[in-house]
Amino acid sequence: MTEPTTLGSDELWPLLRRHTQARIGLGRSGSALPTRHRLGLQAAHAAARDAVHSPFQPDLVAAALTGVPTVRVRSAAGDRLTYLQRPDLGRRLDPTDRAHLPAGPWDVVFVVADGLSSRAVHDHAAAVLRATAARLAGWRIAPVVLAEQARVALGDDIAHTMGAATAVVLVGERPGMSAADSLGAYLTYRPVPGVTTDADRNCLSNIRPPLGLSYEAAAAKLAALMARARELGLTGVALKDESDGPVPLEG
Template sequence: MTDITLANGELWPALRRRTQARIGLGRAGAALPTRHRLELQAAHAAARDAVHAPFVPATVAAALPGLPTVRVRSAARDRLTYLQRPDLGRRLEAVDRAHLPVGDWDVVLVVADGLSSRAVHEHAAAMVRATVERLPGWNVAPVILAEQARVALGDDVAAAMGATAVVVLVGERPGMSAADSLGAYLTHRPVPGVTTDADRNCLSNIRPPLGLDYETAAGKLAALLGRARELGISGVGLKDETDAADRAEALR
């Protein structure tokens, strides 16, 4: 813990080393100091770039050797439509739906660009590998690489493929502290147009080393999948108990 007896000129730098939040920046007249203003502008530019940069599915597929992948698109024909019509990003393009493999899958993993293709390019493949490794004995469907996609697109994918559960790894909305944050959304027995966000479990801010690391996130995700299959539910009725289990083990 920071020593609160530090002199005022030393306190803010000490606190800033412990958080990505912009605190104690000071001011120059009525404005921010030039250095901090430039940092803020750079963060804003990075967030805009993350939203508009194109998703390259081949980049993710190349990082998943040995795992079959299938490319699909949402009903949003381009990025502008995707941003203006969120509803279209939640639905599969009809031609792609017809060509999805159907099987008795326990789970399908969907890698979706969302609002940050940068997050997907940097973190999705590692999360897929770490998650699949923790699901021995599961019938895992081919990995779906989805362009112009939102979280609910996973409901459409799971229904079309016959998968019991779906995990959507999606680029989260960039902020002024992070433009590369990946989210993981788990839904058990999703029904397109009926399932709501209350029926999902979310792991957010997957982006080592500053956010959740792959091993921890994959462990939580696998545990949630196991409990979802056992209880037949996901969402608000399903809790992540891995931290409590870890604490209990540490006290033994």
């Protein structure tokens, strides 16, 4: 009978670190972290701050969506500092931009919102949108709305104004110390501004290949949820992801 192999800590921690981005088993130098890990932590913190404060560039997203009609709006938060200090204003449309939104009826409107990471939106939103739209044969898809200084609930105001039955908000998620480019997709059926709550939404998080959810996997799940939402006439806690099997990651 073969004896079980026992790994020492010098062998175990590198093995475990291959399977997580969490900072585990970093060791120490005296009473502090080793220099290389301390510098890595500072770099991650700087990347997170940059993700929050870097300006949204809707031209980049529009260019990646060549051939797809787009319209640009802003929230009622006039600048980044106001956006960060007044989340309520990020949930409401700027009154002057409301008139720019084309009226439906539409089955779905996709809103690309900067949220708390413009980097995530620049890197991933167009690819997720294209992959999802390719699965929506027969749907009346509204022009894509590129929203600046936007919170998730701004999609409620946009969909309600445009006469869209469903809002899908692709938004930069709050960056952490292991990810500054994570994209979220929030699905809401028949949203009503000021009435719809987060319990009425479905969310796909951590869309960021190669370390997170792949574009194709996110699109497949999102399109399936959208079809089921239209069938049942609801989203949120009452709508479950019925996908089979593990979520495929890239890499």
